[in-house]
Amino acid sequence: MASNPILKISKVSRTFGAIQALKEANFEINEGEIMGLVGENGAGKSTLVKIISGFDPGFKGSYQINGQEVKFETPSQAEESGIAIAQQELSLIPNMSVAENIFLTGAKVKKFATLNTLAKMARPYLNEVGLTDVDPTTRINLLSVGEQHLVEVARLISREAKILILDEPTAALGEAESRRILEMVERLAANGKSIIYVSHRLDEIFKITKRITILRDGVSQGVQQTKDIDVNKLVEIMLGRELANMFPAKADHISNDPKIEIKDLWPDGVLEPVSFSAYKGEILGLSGQLGSGAGEILASIAGALKSRSGSLTLNGETFLPKSPSQAIKKKIAYCSSDRKKDGLFLGRPIFENLTSPALSAISNYGFNFGATEQDFSKNLAKEFLIDVRRMFDESGLLSGGNQQKVALGKWLSIKPDVLLVNEPTRGVDVGAKSEIYQRMRDLAARGITIIFASTDIQEITYLPDRVITFYRGMMIDEHRLENIQTPTILKEITDPFNETNL
Amino acid sequence: MSTVIQESQQPISAKFLQFYKDRTLLAILLSLFAVMFVYGIFFTDNYLTITNFKAIIRDAALYGIMAIGLTFVTLSGNFFLLSLKETASICGVTFAMGMATGFGSPDLAGNFMVSLLAALAVGVVSGVIQGYFVGMGGNPIVVTLGGAGILYGIGAWWSDNLVINFTRPHDAEWLGTGSFLGLPSITWSFILIAIAAEIVLRHTNFGRKVYLVGANKAAGKATGHENFSMAIIVFTICSVCCAFVAVAFVAQMDSAQSNYFSAEFGSSGDMTILVIATVMVGGNSIMGGYGSTLRTSLGAIFIAMVDNMMVLQGFNSGPRIVGVGLMIVFSIIVFGLFAKGSRAQE
Numbered sequence: 001m002a003s004n005p006i007l008k009i010s011k012v013s014r015t016f017g018a019i020q021a022l023k024e025a026n027f028e029i030n031e032g033e034i035m036g037l038v039g040e041n042g043a044g045k046s047t048l049v050k051i052i053s054g055f056d057p058g059f060k061g062s063y064q065i066n067g068q069e070v071k072f073e074t075p076s077q078a079e080e081s082g083i084a085i086a087q088q089e090l091s092l093i094p095n096m097s098v099a100e101n102i103f104l105t106g107a108k109v110k111k112f113a114t115l116n117t118l119a120k121m122a123r124p125y126l127n128e129v130g131l132t133d134v135d136p137t138t139r140i141n142l143l144s145v146g147e148q149h150l151v152e153v154a155r156l157i158s159r160e161a162k163i164l165i166l167d168e169p170t171a172a173l174g175e176a177e178s179r180r181i182l183e184m185v186e187r188l189a190a191n192g193k194s195i196i197y198v199s200h201r202l203d204e205i206f207k208i209t210k211r212i213t214i215l216r217d218g219v220s221q222g223v224q225q226t227k228d229i230d231v232n233k234l235v236e237i238m239l240g241r242e243l244a245n246m247f248p249a250k251a252d253h254i255s256n257d258p259k260i261e262i263k264d265l266w267p268d269g270v271l272e273p274v275s276f277s278a279y280k281g282e283i284l285g286l287s288g289q290l291g292s293g294a295g296e297i298l299a300s301i302a303g304a305l306k307s308r309s310g311s312l313t314l315n316g317e318t319f320l321p322k323s324p325s326q327a328i329k330k331k332i333a334y335c336s337s338d339r340k341k342d343g344l345f346l347g348r349p350i351f352e353n354l355t356s357p358a359l360s361a362i363s364n365y366g367f368n369f370g371a372t373e374q375d376f377s378k379n380l381a382k383e384f385l386i387d388v389r390r391m392f393d394e395s396g397l398l399s400g401g402n403q404q405k406v407a408l409g410k411w412l413s414i415k416p417d418v419l420l421v422n423e424p425t426r427g428v429d430v431g432a433k434s435e436i437y438q439r440m441r442d443l444a445a446r447g448i449t450i451i452f453a454s455t456d457i458q459e460i461t462y463l464p465d466r467v468i469t470f471y472r473g474m475m476i477d478e479h480r481l482e483n484i485q486t487p488t489i490l491k492e493i494t495d496p497f498n499e500t501n502l
Numbered sequence: 503m504s505t506v507i508q509e510s511q512q513p514i515s516a517k518f519l520q521f522y523k524d525r526t527l528l529a530i531l532l533s534l535f536a537v538m539f540v541y542g543i544f545f546t547d548n549y550l551t552i553t554n555f556k557a558i559i560r561d562a563a564l565y566g567i568m569a570i571g572l573t574f575v576t577l578s579g580n581f582f583l584l585s586l587k588e589t590a591s592i593c594g595v596t597f598a599m600g601m602a603t604g605f606g607s608p609d610l611a612g613n614f615m616v617s618l619l620a621a622l623a624v625g626v627v628s629g630v631i632q633g634y635f636v637g638m639g640g641n642p643i644v645v646t647l648g649g650a651g652i653l654y655g656i657g658a659w660w661s662d663n664l665v666i667n668f669t670r671p672h673d674a675e676w677l678g679t680g681s682f683l684g685l686p687s688i689t690w691s692f693i694l695i696a697i698a699a700e701i702v703l704r705h706t707n708f709g710r711k712v713y714l715v716g717a718n719k720a721a722g723k724a725t726g727h728e729n730f731s732m733a734i735i736v737f738t739i740c741s742v743c744c745a746f747v748a749v750a751f752v753a754q755m756d757s758a759q760s761n762y763f764s765a766e767f768g769s770s771g772d773m774t775i776l777v778i779a780t781v782m783v784g785g786n787s788i789m790g791g792y793g794s795t796l797r798t799s800l801g802a803i804f805i806a807m808v809d810n811m812m813v814l815q816g817f818n819s820g821p822r823i824v825g826v827g828l829m830i831v832f833s834i835i836v837f838g839l840f841a842k843g844s845r846a847q848e
Contacts, residue, residue, distance in 0.1 A: 304724065325726035334724065342720035347791050348713060356714055357725040359707040366707045410725070 004067065006031045006194055007052070007083070007163055012061030013218075014047055021047040022059070023218040029163065029194045034185060036205040036226070037198045039215035039238055040401075040429035045198055048215065049165055052196070053085040054078030084161035086152045088168045092140050098122065099136035102155045125154040128191065130184045145290075146177025150184060157188070164188065165196040170204060171427050174289030174455045175494060182208050200429065202231055203458070214238055235430055246434040247462035248441035250481060254465050255279045259449040260301075260332075260418050264310035267300035269293045271473035273309060278418070278449045283440060285464030286453040288493050292470040294453040295337060298420045301451070302334030303327040314417060328357055333411035337423035337453075343407035346396035350386065351377035353395050353406050358413035376413070384409035385435055401432025408436065412443075419443065421452040425459065437463055461486045471496045530836060531785065531800055538807050546814045554814075556685065558806045563692035564747055565773065566802030569780035570699045571743025573798045574736040576781055577703070579716035579790025580729070581642040583740045585650035587763035587773035589628055592657035594748035597621040598666040598758030601674065614673035618749055625745030626738055628653055633737030637730035658760040665759045678753030688750045692799075695743070699795040712736065716790025772823070779826050780805055782833045805829060 005028035014022040022044045029035045039045045050056040051063070054072030063070055065081055072078040075085075092101045099118035102125060103109050109118070119136035126134060129150045140148060149169050156164055166185065170178040178201075185195050185208055199205055205212060206226060214221040214237045221237050229237075235246075259280040264273035270293040278284045286294035299305035301312060303321030311320050314330060321327035324334065336342050345353050354377040355362050362373040374391075381388050384405045390398070395406055404425065411419060424440065425433045440463070444450050454460050460467060467484050469476040469492040476492045479485075542549040568586055575583050583589070600617025604610030628649065635645045680687050703709035715722035715732045722729060752758040763773040784801030786793025805826065812822045 323726075323728065324724050325728065328726040336724060342718070342724040345714050345717040345721050345791070347717045347787075352710065352714065356710075356721075356727075359710055363707050367705055368707060368710065369705055 005029060006066060008062075008064045008067075009048075009052065010062045010064075012048070012051060012059050012063070014044075014051065014056065014059040020218055022051075025061075025215065025218065025220045027052070027213055027220060028223070029196060031162075031194055032189050032192045033211070034189045034195045034197055034209045036209035036212035037196055037215070038200075038202070038205060038212060038234070040431055043215040043238075043429075044218040045215055046167070047218075049085065049167055049196070049198060052078075053083055053165055079159060079161070082160060082162035083165070084156035084159060084163070085165040085167065086149065086156060086169060088171060090148055090152050092148055092152060092155075094141040095139055097137050097139055098126070098131075098134060098143070098151055101140055101151060102126075102136075102158050104155065105159070107159065122154070122158070125158045126151075128157055128187065129154045130180060130187060144177060146173045146180055149173070149181060153184065153188075157193075161193070163194045163196065165198070167198045168200065168427070169197075170199065170201060174291065175457065175490070176289055178204065200427065201456075202234060202430075205234075206231065239431055246430065246437065248438050251282065251444070251465045254282050254480060259314070261313040262297075262301060262310070263313070265297060265300055265312075266308040266310055267293075267296045267305045269296035269473060274475050275310075276468060276475070276478075278451050279466075280449060281444050281447045282466060283444050283450045283452070283464045285460045285467045286451065286470060287457075287460040287467050287489055288453070288470030289455055291472065292493060293473040294470045295422045297470075298334065298422050298451065298453050299336070301327070301418075302332055302420050304334060304336070328414055331414060331417040332420065333357070333414055333416035333418070334420040335408050335411060335422065335424070337426055339403055339407040344395050344403060347394055349392050350381070350395050350398070350406055351391045354380045354410045355413055356410055361413060380409055380412055383412060384439060399429075399432075401428045401435075404428050404436065405432065405439075408439075416448060419448050419450045421450065423454055423456075424452050425456065457486060457490060460484075460489060469493050469496075531783075531797075531804060535800075535804060535807070538804075538811060542807075542811055542814075546811055549811070549814060554810065556689070558810045559689050559692070559803065560686050561809065562799075562802040562806035563686075563688045564751065565776045565780055565805075566692050566799055567695055567747050568740075568743050568773070568777045569784075569798045569802055570695055570795045571740035572777055572781050573699070573784075573786060573793065573795045574703075574712060574739045575642075576786050576788065577716045577790055577793055578712045578729075578732050578736045579719055580636055580733050580736060581788070581790075582646070582778055582781075583632065583737060584643060584646040584774060585628070585632065585653055586740075586744055586777050588650040588653040588657070589625060589741050589744040590748040590751075590763045590773065591760050592628070592653045592660075593621040593624050593745035594752040594758040594762055595657040595661045595666065595760055596624045597674075597749045597752050598668060599661070601668040601672060601752075602666050612668065612672055617674075621745050621749050622742055625741040629738035629741030630734055632741070633734035636737065637728075637733035654760060661758070661760055663760060665757050667757045670756055672753075672756070674749070674753035677750050678755070688754075691746070691750065692802075696795060696799045703795060708735070713791055716787075716792075718791070775823075775830075776805070776826060779830045782830050785833060785836070788834075801833075 007029050009027040012025045025048055051059050054075040054077055057073050099122040102122045103118055115137055122136040131150050169181050189195055209226050212224045212226055257280045258277040261277045263275045266273040288294040300307040303323045303326050311318050355373055362368055362376050378388050386405050425436055440450055461484055467479045471493055476496045597617045600620050601612055610616050632646055632649045636642045677687050711727045715727050715729050719729050780801045781798055784797035809822055
């Protein structure tokens, strides 16, 4: 890489009050390069990204583009210099067409333009991001989430962005949709765009980047050539310590004692009624991409999603919960995949979140005078490695990893028999991930039956004792202990019927 | 454990923000109180008299009680009950009908308990019905605006738009104009209701649920607290508060008419606006999940003080309603600023 970097940041620091979000960060990217940016939550990734994209002018240090010192006061100034960012939360307007969304700002568009003109103008950009089969007049909300991400990028390209920042573009996507994003990134780089790729998914980082910038505690740990390091080395640099094994050991054997029997469950998103059992003290993984129905099955066991038919048998009782509150009464806890939507009360203190499902446990005759609740929630917090000193802080102030611990930990308050978790570690940094896995294993060892659904292939391979695979709403197969192998599972959740010759 | 250590570096600022948010609104309100008070002492005749302060709290009591009811609705994330004055209107008509005619049976005419229970029952029914529709997913604004029309219409229809008089002495005088230990009954009611409401919100499961559901309906549902029953209960609480205020006011006036709570009520025009202003000025979040009835009570006293001052300064009702409107706008701006500050790190 002898060429001059198109963007170069050196010795940048940024403080917010007493917090030093960035201490000394260096970053550079060449033309047509894919640069990975990784680090734990709180390492300063998002601060760096905000500085690069002009959202945060209040930093110290040098910022050069093509060797020229620049100072952006607003994001639009950065955009004029060809820097654009695709945020995790999309900024598309759902009920407008693809083409209208691409030319939303109206730049380059004549005063009067029909949808057809816009559609024609949008075509090349859509082709560039790989949406060749999408009609530009389609409404955005008819596209999948992955396709919407691609449209968002197409919009950035239409404004002649030369440096694109993709912040966790695949966080909410399944395996197949992620692949489209990765293909797009590679295509764009081949066309001479520079891409800053921010992700928690290390496998993706290794697949597409040439170089990786690692941030730890606000300090950049030097640029690594991707081909020179492996995952363990990368994680070691990220954490500043060796992560011997992120996943706890599996159980020795699976008990023969079925804890919960699921019979003929048939929610929307699943093609045919599904039946299976989960045993006492095991971790059962439901593996499938988005749209496979795995998440829907979990939700319907918990009463959060309606099932057309079926029943559950738990502790000798047969029933079908019609709402989460009925499931909670039967000691079934369900942690959804979207903690901000329905997992946390972001504006309320942590201790209120922790005790929210079990108000009767902390009160007498409906009255609650604090002390019992304090002890109760402190114990929960300790068990889940949440900082007890922060109990009175709003949960919205926590980092993603700690939020997930609260969202999951609150369910221990009802002393569940069955714990259902959809995407246990979405948007969670590596350190917190490993803690969550360890806790799930501890709970299982205590006799709680854990069923989780995940699109993360590492998680589904190494965490559970048993895996059931799903593909497009159908149950495909079941694997136990040492028979859980990544290639088999990948095959079963992407192409179980040999429809394509991959 | 590195994440735990990392997190523990943040609490100073997080706590600071929390403290800041909790105390600043209160501090602003209290300093405004002080400014008003000092200004009153030096520039307003007859301000610093016990009679005047009793009058202030008495005014505050009427819309304060309704505002405490509305606070439950707002805190639980169900926005506002816009049929406040209409609910009060039909309950007032019901009470007066009971006092004047005994609902057609002369034996019951003038029976305070029957009239009171009838008025409260009307409040419960209208609250349950509106709460039911909101709980089913109806938009609170639309549902309660519809409810407003229906309630007002029924009251006007039933009373033929006439003033219903009942003559003194009657059994409700103690509530309307009576006093106890030097304070009017309505003031005592306000104090007791304010204390009870604060205890319910702070120290009962129901109170906690109000905050949780208000902070996040979806998470509330997931943890077993559904907005359906919540909406019914909070709308009922609010409507019953309206009914109680209506009874006290009608008992004071010895008469009722369906438009009593529209223009000529209290001192500052429209009852609904006044009550909503009270909730807002207290610094309760419109989106729910943050606030308290204590704030509302302070808000009621603050508005009553401002209004009282304007009366003593000789302003007529026009400028005084403008004053209430300005207070709503001001409180929304202040709250918006601090609510944003607290989420800076999200």
